[in-house]
Amino acid sequence: MPIAITPPPVIVKDAPAQAVSDAVPAAGDKKRKIICFSDFDGTIFMQDTGHILFDNHGCGSKRREILDEQIKSGERSFRDVSEEMWGSLNVPFDDGFEVMERELEIDPDFRAFHQFCLDNGIPFNVISAGLKPVLRRVLDAFLGEDRSAHIDIVANGADIAADGSAWRPVWLHGGSELGHDKAQSVAEARRAAELACEDGTVPLIVFIGDGVSDLPAARQADVLFARRGLRLEEYCVENGIPYTPFDTFADIQRELARVQAEDDAQTRGRGLPARFNPRANMWRRVSSRTAVPRYIALSPTREEKMFLWPEAFTELTAAAAAASASATSPVLEKTLSLEKTVSLGEGPVAVQV
Known part of the structure; x- marks a missing residue:
């Protein structure tokens, strides 16, 4: 259950109204590059893909809860516990997907939001501590392979036996106790996007998440969206981190359109974004x-x-x-x-x- 929050949230307010003429880019101006990163489990989908697999085809819900507590207490690392959870699975990949397809629920407005990103040339990337083959299969099923192909997935690899008798994560960042350092992935994408902008324009980095594992990546973003009532929002409130809460991706779409219009009006797409986060790497x-x-x-x-x-x-x-x-x-x-x-x-x- 979400913890009650007494301090008021630090929510980014709407940009002040601009004259229509101010919002029209002058000659030579262009749209700023916006790059979206989103968590997967609990953000795009309401349930956790790994938990569904572990509970039905692996260690079971009781053992999983014990392992989750070992992460929370600091007794064991996230990577160590994850290896035990994934290693407990004994199910062929296709058979394991059947239960996920039955139990997973996608955010009702995600499909429309993804189309908004496609229409506006906004790259949308999934960044997850899960296994890339699992996430890709889920997106293919819920969005269709054509739409899914437009979403890059930054996640761990997997070595899965054909008969399902062994599942082994192939960690994206093997030297990290997290297996996948989300902050490092976002920072690397930011640097690559900046280098791709020959005129020195700095892209706007957006991150969307819900939980504790999103904390490092959230600090890398210029614009942060946190699912309302969950741990990422509570952490932002407790630590005075600016964010925008959301209930569905429709909320994100409306706010992102406002952010884009605000940046066009204030910067004409040049230099630093209007909502630049100078502490992103600091x-x-x-x-x-x-x-x-x-x-x-x-x-x-x-x-x-x-x-x-x-x-x-x-x-x-x-x-x-x-x-x-x-x-x-x-x-x-x-x-x-x-x-x-x-x-x-x-x-x-x-x-x-």
């Missing part, structure tokens, strides 16, 4: 491996710390901690020291990893 540079900033160290839950700072806030398993009691490793000493410092409310915290 927070990751500041929160390098040698320092954990206060806003991360004091974030509300350990799960959020883990997604924002996986190397520092993912603890060793209980067995590993017990085994190291007689000969504590340098990494464990620093992790324990970090947790102690955070609990005292101090910061920033220096960590030499």
Whole structure:
């Protein structure tokens, strides 16, 4: 159940009305490049594709809930737990898809929003911690292969046995405890888009999400949409991060059209976007491996710390901690020291990893 929020949300307000003549681009002006990134599970679709598979063909809902708690507590990394969940599956790919097709529910306005993106030349990309073959198959089924082909998917690969006896994620970022670092993917896309703009125009980056795993990517966006009442919105409220709430993709379409008109009127499509986020990459540079900033160290839950700072806030398993009691490793000493410092409310915290 969503947690009640008492502080008022930091919601981006509509742009002030402009004269009609101001909104018409002058000669030589052009539309700014807008690039959309969206989470998949809980955002485009109301349910989680992985959860449906695990509950029906894998470890089961009870074991999955235990594993989810291990992520939230920081006992195990997201990647480690995900490998166990995916590894528990024993079903051929096509058979596994049957239950997803039966139980998944797409946002009622997503198809219209995607058509809006196509009509306006806005690239729409899925960015997910899930498995790319699963997500592609779902999009093909719900949108049709022709429309699905227009959506790039940035997600992990998969090695699936023909008989379904073994499912193994192939991590997009093997060196990360997250498996797929969404912030890195968005940052790389931003840099590539900027390099593609020969006149120095900076593209506008939009991110759409719903949950804790979207936190790193959300901080990379110029315009952020958070599904109303879920954890991403609560985090934005608690940390004063500007965002726009949405109930369906129709809300996003209306707001994005306003953002586009606002930018046309104020910048004529040149230079920085009207809603440029100057902190898009700065927070990751500041929160390098040698320092954990206060806003991360004091974030509300350990799960959020883990997604924002996986190397520092993912603890060793209980067995590993017990085994190291007689000969504590340098990494464990620093992790324990970090947790102690955070609990005292101090910061920033220096960590030499």
